[in-house]
Amino acid sequence: MFFTRTAVLSLAATGSLATATDAAWGLRFEVSKDGTTWSPSVNVIEGETVFFRMSSYFTPPTPVSSTASNVTTNGNAIAWYRFVGRTIVDGLVAGESIQNMVRLSPAGGTQLLVVNGNIIGGTDTRSFASQILFTNVLATLVNNPQTSSLIYKGQIVLNADPQQRDIVIRNFVFGAASTPGLQYFLSTADGKVGPPTAAAGGRTDLIATIHVNPGPCDPISVNSVTLDSEGLLDQPIIITADVSAAADRFLWHHNGVPMANDSRISGVTTKVLTILHPNAIDSGSYTLRSRSNCGELFTAAVDVSIPCTADLNSDAFVNDTDFVIFALAYASLNCPPGPCPADLNADGVVDDLDFPSFASQYNALLCVP
Numbered sequence: 001m002f003f004t005r006t007a008v009l010s011l012a013a014t015g016s017l018a019t020a021t022d023a024a025w026g027l028r029f030e031v032s033k034d035g036t037t038w039s040p041s042v043n044v045i046e047g048e049t050v051f052f053r054m055s056s057y058f059t060p061p062t063p064v065s066s067t068a069s070n071v072t073t074n075g076n077a078i079a080w081y082r083f084v085g086r087t088i089v090d091g092l093v094a095g096e097s098i099q100n101m102v103r104l105s106p107a108g109g110t111q112l113l114v115v116n117g118n119i120i121g122g123t124d125t126r127s128f129a130s131q132i133l134f135t136n137v138l139a140t141l142v143n144n145p146q147t148s149s150l151i152y153k154g155q156i157v158l159n160a161d162p163q164q165r166d167i168v169i170r171n172f173v174f175g176a177a178s179t180p181g182l183q184y185f186l187s188t189a190d191g192k193v194g195p196p197t198a199a200a201g202g203r204t205d206l207i208a209t210i211h212v213n214p215g216p217c218d219p220i221s222v223n224s225v226t227l228d229s230e231g232l233l234d235q236p237i238i239i240t241a242d243v244s245a246a247a248d249r250f251l252w253h254h255n256g257v258p259m260a261n262d263s264r265i266s267g268v269t270t271k272v273l274t275i276l277h278p279n280a281i282d283s284g285s286y287t288l289r290s291r292s293n294c295g296e297l298f299t300a301a302v303d304v305s306i307p308c309t310a311d312l313n314s315d316a317f318v319n320d321t322d323f324v325i326f327a328l329a330y331a332s333l334n335c336p337p338g339p340c341p342a343d344l345n346a347d348g349v350v351d352d353l354d355f356p357s358f359a360s361q362y363n364a365l366l367c368v369p
Contacts, residue, residue, distance in 0.1 A: 066194030086121030
């Protein structure tokens with residue numbers, strides 16, 4: 001069967017390349033839901049992660065010309081050599097990102113993997129990947145061309161955006177100055193490389209499309225929020241939210257401010273928040289923000305009150321003045337007759353058991369009513 005150039009390019013545009021009298025060549029972009037089965041397009045639900053990759057392809061015979069020292073050598077492409085350019089990902093929304101870029105070519109510069117917003121390949125067109133083949137390997141490719149070569153792969157992490165939309169991955173910049181965008185080894189099998197000639201026609205890049213669809217909407221429900229706290233210094237605070245399975249993203253807030261994990265606080269992005277060695281600064285209102293593909297929901301507030309027992313002079317601060325008062329009582333060990341505010345655990349003495357409680361409040365400085 002004979003194919004015209006128009007027919008070949010039509011097949012290429014759908015990702016179905018055929019060997020024909022006329023050649024087609026260019027870049028191929030593909031996408032996958034699992035990183036193993038690849039196609040020109042994929043249907044996904046918002047919030048998922050999509051794999052993508054780029055490769056170079058040609059259909060024999062693709063005429064290639066190489067000129068060095070004023071000597072021109074002509075031949076047919078037998079293997080990909082180098083790509084120079086950048087890739088663009090159109091259709092991303094806020095919160096979506098390109099991640100985990102990995103070079104798949106045997107050699108090449110890392111510039112190709114640099115991500116700048118929705119652009120892959122850095123901020124210029126010098127990004128490249130190259131395939132270097134020895135003469136004995138090239139000789140075997142003369143009769144068995146390597147028509148497709150992987151260059152890189154990566155992932156796109158989608159946001160929970162409920163709008164139906166398409167994300168398109170395509171070439172953005174091709175070539176730089178006098179450097180061709182794609183070069184191939186010639187069938188002369190002596191290591192000469194060059195770009196396709198005019199006889200090969202213009203390149204046909206095969207774009208990839210991610211069809212993003214709204215996921216099945218499952219509203220969030222909150223069954224209960226429980227507080228496990230004795231309201232005492234150094235006794236852990238544990239707050240547990242019983243939230244429906246629809247929720248898959250969580251963030252605890254303290255007095256309306258998003259929290260972060262640290263040496264005392266853990267579980268900030270889970271349904272169970274734990275605060276070790278609490279002091280008065282941890283007093284206040286706690287809410288959990290839960291998110292799903294239906295939106296977000298805050299739980300009812302849970303109020304926590306931890307006494308500010310280390311404010312020994314009642315000035316609303318735990319500072320050096322309080323430290324002097326505590327140190328004097330600590331040095332004498334026993335509480336004097338009458339009120340003994342430095343006895344923080346009320347056991348009748350000011351000793352090593354009181355010191356951790358004082359120290360935690362002293363480090364917090366501000367006393368919370």
